[in-house]
Amino acid sequence: MAGLRIENLRKSFGAVDVLKGIDLDIRDGEFVSFLGPSGCGKSTLLRSIAGLEELTDGAIHLGDREITDLPSAKRDIAMVFQNYALYPHMNVRKNMSFGLSLNGMKADEIDRRVKDAAETLRITELLDRKPKQLSGGQRQRVAIGRAIVRKPQLFLLDEPLSNLDAGLRVTMRAELAALHERLGVTMVYVTHDQVEAMTLSSRVVVLDKGRVSQFGSPLELFHRPANLFVAGFIGSPKMNFLPVRASGADGARVTVSGAGFRQPLAVELAAQAAAVDDLTLGIRPDQMRIGAPETGHLTGTVRLVERLGTESHVHVALEDGTALVIITDGTHPGRAHDRVGLTIPAEAAHLFAPTGEALPRKLDPDTERLLQV
Amino acid sequence: MPMRRTLGYGALIFLTALFVAPFLWTLITALKSEAELYAYPPVFWPERLRWENFSNAWTALPFTTFLKNSMIVVVLSTLGQLASSSLVAYGFARFQFPGRDPLFILLLATMMIPWDVKMIPLYMEFNYLGWINTLKPLIVPAWFGEAFFIFLLRQYIMTIPMEIDEAARMDGANAWQIYWRIHLPLMAPALVLVGTFHFMNAWNDYLGPLIYLNDQTTYTLPLGLALFKGLHEVDYISIAAITVILCLPPLALFFYAQRYIMDNALGSSVKG
Numbered sequence: 001m002a003g004l005r006i007e008n009l010r011k012s013f014g015a016v017d018v019l020k021g022i023d024l025d026i027r028d029g030e031f032v033s034f035l036g037p038s039g040c041g042k043s044t045l046l047r048s049i050a051g052l053e054e055l056t057d058g059a060i061h062l063g064d065r066e067i068t069d070l071p072s073a074k075r076d077i078a079m080v081f082q083n084y085a086l087y088p089h090m091n092v093r094k095n096m097s098f099g100l101s102l103n104g105m106k107a108d109e110i111d112r113r114v115k116d117a118a119e120t121l122r123i124t125e126l127l128d129r130k131p132k133q134l135s136g137g138q139r140q141r142v143a144i145g146r147a148i149v150r151k152p153q154l155f156l157l158d159e160p161l162s163n164l165d166a167g168l169r170v171t172m173r174a175e176l177a178a179l180h181e182r183l184g185v186t187m188v189y190v191t192h193d194q195v196e197a198m199t200l201s202s203r204v205v206v207l208d209k210g211r212v213s214q215f216g217s218p219l220e221l222f223h224r225p226a227n228l229f230v231a232g233f234i235g236s237p238k239m240n241f242l243p244v245r246a247s248g249a250d251g252a253r254v255t256v257s258g259a260g261f262r263q264p265l266a267v268e269l270a271a272q273a274a275a276v277d278d279l280t281l282g283i284r285p286d287q288m289r290i291g292a293p294e295t296g297h298l299t300g301t302v303r304l305v306e307r308l309g310t311e312s313h314v315h316v317a318l319e320d321g322t323a324l325v326i327i328t329d330g331t332h333p334g335r336a337h338d339r340v341g342l343t344i345p346a347e348a349a350h351l352f353a354p355t356g357e358a359l360p361r362k363l364d365p366d367t368e369r370l371l372q373v
Numbered sequence: 374m375p376m377r378r379t380l381g382y383g384a385l386i387f388l389t390a391l392f393v394a395p396f397l398w399t400l401i402t403a404l405k406s407e408a409e410l411y412a413y414p415p416v417f418w419p420e421r422l423r424w425e426n427f428s429n430a431w432t433a434l435p436f437t438t439f440l441k442n443s444m445i446v447v448v449l450s451t452l453g454q455l456a457s458s459s460l461v462a463y464g465f466a467r468f469q470f471p472g473r474d475p476l477f478i479l480l481l482a483t484m485m486i487p488w489d490v491k492m493i494p495l496y497m498e499f500n501y502l503g504w505i506n507t508l509k510p511l512i513v514p515a516w517f518g519e520a521f522f523i524f525l526l527r528q529y530i531m532t533i534p535m536e537i538d539e540a541a542r543m544d545g546a547n548a549w550q551i552y553w554r555i556h557l558p559l560m561a562p563a564l565v566l567v568g569t570f571h572f573m574n575a576w577n578d579y580l581g582p583l584i585y586l587n588d589q590t591t592y593t594l595p596l597g598l599a600l601f602k603g604l605h606e607v608d609y610i611s612i613a614a615i616t617v618i619l620c621l622p623p624l625a626l627f628f629y630a631q632r633y634i635m636d637n638a639l640g641s642s643v644k645g
């Protein structure tokens with residue numbers, strides 16, 4: 001077991017810079033997810049750690065060893081591939097023992113490890129089958145089994161659940177969490193599904209166009225997104241954004257308003273505030289409240305109400321056309337073409353500087369305590 | 374649709390008959406007497422099936438030696454073809470190196486050079502090496518790959534997901550082990566195909582042995598067969614008998630290989 005430290009990792013394919021200087025420090029035994037939109041470089045980063053891609057620049061340390069230039073096999077890392085990559089001509093037992101026997105392990109030790117792993121993953125009765133005689137979920141287990149028999153210091157998983165149906169995904173998610181708990185080994189998990197990332201990991205790396213946008217616990221990402229990208233990426237439906245300007249600043253309090261605001265909004269920050277133009281106000285859909293027209297901060301027209309049962313998503317357009325989504329309870333009576341007033345609770349507001357960086361947000365004590373854990 | 378079905382089977386039976394007819398005619402000829410062969414009007418079915426024609430033809434010339442020579446050539450060159458073509462195909466399919474693509478085009482271009490053009494330079498080369506009148510010219514070139522087979526196998530390897538190689542690499546396999554333990558077994562259906570093609574070519578090859586072999590003790594079966602075509606007379610019955618014998622190994626191989634290839638094609642397409 002070991003932590004993983006990545007310094008200034010760069011990777012280019014020809015003229016295309018895919019990873020543009022990644023720094024990460026992953027603790028021993030941690031479960032970390034790489035989360036980001038398609039094409040942001042998650043797989044490339046994972047493959048670089050695995051030694052399947054040659055780095056353009058940078059260094060990788062695993063525990064107290066530098067592994068930057070080691071071949072994959074010497075890194076003591078196991079990887080589970082998205083399409084499983086099982087050896088089609090070998091049965092499950094051979095698939096799991098292939099690496100061990102290549103490394104010259106004794107037959108009885110191999111048997112013992114394969115047996116243990118098979119029991120852990122409940123695939124003992126599948127040991128003599130070929131991969132093509134297995135279901136997707138079973139193949140997935142075998143792929144994980146092939147990784148755990150090697151007892152690596154680090155596990156890499158590239159979207160391991162993306163080929164499974166929704167129900168199985170939830171089951172396997174729980175099993176992965178249990179497996180991590182049980183093995184206590186460092187795991188790095190690639191996904192573009194934020195629910196997976198949020199539920200499985202102790203910390204999440206949000207990647208945006210080859211850069212680390214934010215590295216923090218799931219709740220940190222949600223309550224204290226470091227920038228517009230993370231704020232917009234985490235949470236569903238997406239955070240609403242409105243252009244605003246700071247009309248006044250008084251200590252840590254900043255007063256903002258923008259086009260169509262009926263009254264300014266006074267936001268408390270966690271640091272000294274300054275009056276700046278071109279801020280962006282972010283507000284999560286579940287925090288905004290809908291009221292009668294001509295009340296609250298903004299006025300708009302309902303465009304669409306999506307009723308999901310327990311909640312409804314109300315799509316509202318402001319006078320200038322800006323589209324917002326508000327989550328209300330399932331029985332909210334709003335209908336399309338209604339005029340409504342929208343209230344923004346000041347304590348739920350996120351503010352972002354013109355560069356996209358978040359202004360430090362003051363949280364209520366309960367949330368603050370939750371983030372400390 | 375029984376009508377269409379009947380028509381379909383009818384067409385199949387007709388075509389089968391068309392293709393089998395020459396072989397059957399050869400077989401019947403092999404069983405005739407000389408008188409029946411030249412009888413007019415032609416006799417279709419011999420009065421007595423003269424199976425002894427086969428043993429007579431076989432012993433008329435040293436066919437056991439020819440068979441031994443043929444076996445040596447066919448077995449060794451097929452082995453060489455499988456080993457070299459698959460290895461080169463693996464190189465082209467899985468390794469990045471400068472000049473790879475131009476080299477591959479060059480390789481494919483060699484398919485356009487007709488054998489007739491290469492015949493004389495090759496003869497000179499083997500003559501220089503002192504290999505004339507030995508079986509080496511028929512065996513050694515197969516150990517250097519064949520463009521068409523390399524192309525075929527490369528395409529086959531390229532359908533195998535790269536992640537399988539990468540998984541093996543992470544499992545500690547080196548490039549050679551990945552070839553030997555992963556690709557070679559996975560290529561089996563394609564190798565059977567290549568092996569069958571090459572076997573048939575080598576088995577039936579007449580021109581190659583004709584120019585490289587002078588001494589009867591080095592002759593292969595097709596050359597031996599041609600000996601029946603003397604200057605003044607042609608022993609049709611013996612030719613037919615030996616021809617029938619010559620057809621048997623490729624036929625047997627083909628039946629075996631066909632089942633194997635079909636099995637694999639179906640097996641992999643039914644379940645991804």
Ligand SMILES: Nc1ncnc2c1ncn2[C@@H]1O[C@H](COP(=O)(O)OP(=O)(O)OP(=O)(O)O)[C@@H](O)[C@H]1O
Nearest residue numbers: 013016018036037038039040041042043044045192
């Ligand atoms: N071998 C390669 N050659 C050239 N470009 C590549 C190569 N591999 C990846 N890329 C590019 O690098 C970028 C990042 O790819 P990567 O596979 O890491 O994305 P990802 O975050 O894993 O996306 P996804 O969620 O779709 O799997 C993409 O724009 C891709 O086109």
Ligand SMILES: [Mg+2]
Nearest residue numbers: 042043044158
């Ligand atoms: Mg990917």
